[in-house]
Amino acid sequence: MLLVVRDLTVALPIGGRLVPIVESVSFTLGAREILGIVGESGSGKSMTSLAIMGLIDVPGARVSGSVRFRGRELVGLAPRAYRALRGREIAMIFQDPMTAFTPVYTVGRQIDEQIRVHQKISRADARSRTVRLLGDMGVPDPERVAGRYPHQLSGGLRQRAMIAMALSCNPALLIADEPTTALDVTVQAQILDLLRGLRREYGSSVLLITHDMGVVAETCDRTLVLYSGLVAERGPTGALFAQPGHPYTAALLDSIPPLHGPRPARLPSIPGSPPVPAERPAGCPFAPRCAYAHEACAVRPALVASGVQDIACVLPAEGRPLPPRFVAEMSA
Amino acid sequence: MTRLPVDSPAPLIAAQDLRMTYRVGRGQVLRALDGVSLSVQRGEVLGLVGESGCGKSTLGRCLLRLVQPSGGRVVFDGTDITTLPERRLRPLRQEMQMVFQDSYAALNPRRRVGDLVAEPLRVHPAPGGGWRSRADIAARLAELMDLVGLPQAALARYPHEFSGGQRQRINIARALALSPRLVVADEPVAALDVSIQAQIVNLFMDLRDRLGLTYVFVAHDLAVVRQISTRVAVMYLGAIVELGEADAVLHRPAHPYTAALIAAVPEPVVRTEGLPPPLRGDVPSPIAPPPGCRFHTRCPVARDRCRVDPPTLRGLPDGREVACHYPLVET
Amino acid sequence: MVMAVLRRLGQTLFVLVGISVLVFLVFFATPGADPTARIAGRNASSETMARVRVEYGFDRPLPVQYARMMEKLFVTRDLTSYVNRGQKVVPEILEAAPVTVSLVSGAAVIWVVLSVAMGVIAAALRGSWVDRGLMMLGLVGISIPVFWLGQVVNLVTQSRYHESWLFSWVPGLGYVPLTEDPLGWFRALALPWLTLAVLFVGIYSRVLRADLVAVQSEDFMRTARAKGLSPARVLLVHGLRTSMITFVSLFGLDFAQLVGGGALLTEVVFGLQGVGRLTYQALSNLDLPLIMATVMYSAVFVVIANAVVDMLYLLLDPRVRDGR
Structure with a gap:
């Protein structure tokens, strides 16, 4: 296993006390695998990725649990050792490629910089690798693009350049935090295509953070659903989408308007909104919005295996798992 | 093309050859809207879809004359409002309202929800003339809270105390305060989480049924647009490329761009067969759109004619209109 | 880039001319105040007044006065202080x-x-x-x-x-x-x-x-x-x-x-x-x-x-x- 995360908890000081934003999140990521972490805003998905990168710099924040990357413990790693890892073995791409590049330097210079920080090679060699990487990412006329400033490029080109930068030192793990959210849908399709190809071309594993169930379905081998900082469900993407085990996963999938098949008169929606971390219920965090909530939900459910999935819900153990999901036939 | 789609019986709002150009430095001109014509019938929901820079938001604003179009006409309920002086436009403004994407930016954070929603009631005279009394306004506020599904207690609170979905309900309540006939919603659910998005989409649909509203619904999300719209206009680089019944357009797209757009939407379904190859390239700059058909640079079925001869919107047998020389549906 | 710099320089020149006109108008064309007397200084003789009037063109239209002033400032640089008689102003500043x-x-x-x-x-x-x-x-x-x-x-x-x-x-x-x-x-x-x-x-x-x-x-x-x-x-x-x-x-x-x-x-x-x-x-x-x-x-x-x-x-x- 490339990455083993055990009981990762991230607590931030809010109003004078430590509030766990992410609570006991566990998952593994194998070589050449794409794992999707999906959740709504406030689910803790970005915080999880920043914790793995060691980039949480809120004063007073506490990260506990274990993150083992290639057998090496990252929680509590010395800053200098972490720096050598970041960008070289674990790289990250961000949501908005416009603001994620420093506006006053050319993208080529910023990619060169990452290469030269981790490897002793000449400026010219770094630039030629930059140009090659940009070309590999499908950037037309990569030499010219390397000499351009971020604002001079389109959103799609910027994100390709961002991915080129992340891959510049051939990292074993790529964390992509909402990499397509700021992009148009046709460009999003291109970038997802590119990400899927990475494991083939570069042998990288990808941790894909997103709010979009569609993106997960089309891209990830396995999926982790977060709700209010806790794992609701995890499992192989195919199984999870065909038969979601957690009522939250099922309700979330149902609330997406279908693009094919009959139009529902009303969209099945989830009432209310997710709790803020400081007011998370003691029991199942989803219980207040859940159609299946009952007395047993007053106790926080553990993650239990149900078929190929792991589900933080009492329903399977009570012998009444959710029915398989109805999916309308897709007409091409 | 001279035939204007304003032939059906008295549309609520119609645009004819609408143009919007912006000067962007050194004599360059950005054509945000390049001759857009459409009409919206009473009780209809027209969805405007397209990628960034296609002009869908600009069109929404031009329809309400929140921005002054550079050319063309907008006719609301038989009145040409394109050049109407602001004084005479004012009474009509009550009948057409807008809901924006950013629910927070649209609400003054220092005022209570009650004041925010009541504001249009205070600045516009009552239908029979004269100003509304305090009691009338209070009654209307209570009614509006019920309509949008917020508790009465919300009136005394401030915008920041609400979640994104609730704030969007407040915005909708404010837009509905004067009982408009037309609501233009610009990406009203784009900033919301999926589970909340469904609530707001349902609310829009309920309100249409209960109040007989007419919507122009601007969104980039095809699935949301399909859910709510009766008709759909697909825009690309400042022009409509396809316009027709929502089900027809989205199930059997005639324009290659519509087809590509639909194919690109990631669906929450794990497919067994491979994904279609994505469309190449980026949307060209609206400052220098390609000659001929605007879409030919990315079109998988473009031929020589498409590179020189710009297609105009023409009707297909099933009643929809498409701007393509070689539509994907037989004519 | 070069264009941007040139454009900015053009603007600069324009602003400078504007300021000079404004300053000139404030000091020399204020209605009801005779600039001659002010330049000539307190208790100046009538010959001095006449000399000043001719030298600065105060008997001519305003544009001529302005041109004369700019000439004295930038070309001949012989604008003279009448308080410290004979003191040339431009060299003093330089x-x-x-x-x-x-x-x-x-x-x-x-x-x-x-x-x-x-x-x-x-x-x-x-x-x-x-x-x-x-x-x-x-x-x-x-x-x-x-x-x-x-x-x-x-x-x-x-x-x-x-x-x-x-x-x-x-x-x-x-x-x-x-x-x-x-x-x-x-x-x-x-x-x-x-x-x-x-x-x-x-x-x-x-x-x-x-x-x-x-x-x-x-x-x-x-x-x-x-x-x-x-x-x-x-x-x-x-x-x-x-x-x-x-x-x-x-x-x-x-x-x-x-x-x-x-x-x-x-x-x-x-x-x-x-x-x-x-x-x-x-x-x-x-x-x-x-x-x-x-x-x-x-x-x-x-x-x-x-x-x-x-x-x-x-x-x-x-x-x-x-x-x-």
């Missing part, structure tokens, strides 16, 4: 200008270097006692009046401890031209430089720290850290340049107004015969030609400094280059 420019430039070097160092260190050690100490120091610098500080410096270095080894190098008050004696120039100006710079070190270091702290939360700073760059590199290479915008605009304004006469107090305290002092004298004597000339002189500096700041923006931020 003599005072090097003093002020020397004073302000030296101080500017000191305040830029010190404030960048202080701002960066404070931002890097945000929240620590070093940060708090430096910012307190900045506040102290802002609060000290420059004339008082100058007097104290003089008191210490000129009289009480002048004989001690520490200050025996300090020359008497006054200016030594750079071309005559570079070392003497430096020694004469070292203390005025520091005195003038104190206020600006305080302001600029606080401004820069605030901007650097604000930039820390930008997405690109997180990217820079995710690349594995050292904190120093993140701050200096990615943070500093993007936070220099306010700093540079402030600098342009302050530098220009100081060179244009704003360093008056420092000039007076250290006995430097600079432009500030000249302007002050002109105003107290109501010496109209001299006022006209000094106002034009400082306007030129402010406008040029603004143009330079805009060009610095072009260098600092490529987005400005593309007009976005």
